Amino acid sequence: MYLSFQSYLVERSGISVLEFQSLLPYLKEKEIPKGTILLQKGAICTHSFFVESGLLRAYSIDSSGKEHVIQFAPEGWIITDRSSVFFNHPSDYFIETIETSKVIYFSHDFINQASEISSSFRNYNERLLQNHIRQLQHRIQYLLEATAEERYLDFISIYPDLLLRVPQWMIASYLGITPESLSRVRKELAKRNFNPKR
Amino acid sequence: MYLSFQSYLVERSGISVLEFQSLLPYLKEKEIPKGTILLQKGAICTHSFFVESGLLRAYSIDSSGKEHVIQFAPEGWIITDRSSVFFNHPSDYFIETIETSKVIYFSHDFINQASEISSSFRNYNERLLQNHIRQLQHRIQYLLEATAEERYLDFISIYPDLLLRVPQWMIASYLGITPESLSRVRKELAKRNFNPKR
DNA sequence: CGCGTGATTGAAACCCTTCAAGTTTAGTGG
């Protein structure tokens, strides 16, 4: 059952199968029903989650009670509150399953141990961090520069597969607009003969 | 002249003075006049910049020609396009001196070499990355959740010292609003007897 | 079948932008 995570890591990080096997004690796998909260705001995030199947999201709730989606994580993605894990701070957000999902839990110890025994894993982990920064930067750029429509087009070009799986109001939340606005954006695009893959 | 960078690194990263001395070949220092561009959009960012004195900023220019400030870097800060350095991609933005500045240039080789000879430097570097992620996440949260006024108040609580040194239109650009809007926000705050340190 | 959640649509309100003046500030050369 860890096979998917194993082949993922072996392929991406260059860690060997044997090395991975030695890390098994740091892992646990769970099947999580749809709508389950894996991380509560205010709690310290002790684990990161690798999604073997299903779909998760991270979101915050602001002072006026509105949700803001921070990240989606379909199969093959990792989702966590890095800052909370790394700095041992209470988390600012929630992590929840959007679909029933098979999830691998791994702690910071896993990463430390893996970095210890495999320098290529250490490099891989840094690549992950750098990539995360790149992605956050991209999102900031779009929030500063782009209209709702442009942000939506960007979203579907990056995550075309999520269009069908994520409720529209969550996408709106990710884009920083209301569901009503997204609906109007889509209507406008349809009028101009735009057709996302569906 | 490298003393400030040396004591900064020794104190923060736990690298020893001797180790730092051995890294000197990877460093160069320059005095840069105000308004000089250190990194051009489209160029590959080969160096990071430690600010010994003065003030720099990173900014992008969008398709309609508008500037968007990504980061300010006063003395004691590091400014760079991490993604460009790490992935060898053309940079999306510019880095420019707002004031005449004394700047230390260091390449990725410096970081690799320092990580090689000092595990505490390696840890420090990861802390830097994690911290960067935390800060970007915070900014996204504010762009999604907060009004112009809230973003401004957040800005001056985090960077009170920059208020006096950075032209207002650049702060507006950082906040994602027009200079006119920021002016009105400030007027509104003044009317409500709000007084930033000045 | 009916209920609840999500999506759509309309109208009014709101925040912020745009454009177009003015005013202030800062820097430069005489």
Next chain:
DNA sequence: CCACTAAACTTGAAGGGTTTCAATCACGCG
């Protein structure tokens, strides 16, 4: 040190994009 100019900041009025609120429609699930 003043005069001049350019840049930065302010202010007003009009406009645009997005939100809010409310009502309606569509659909999946018990």
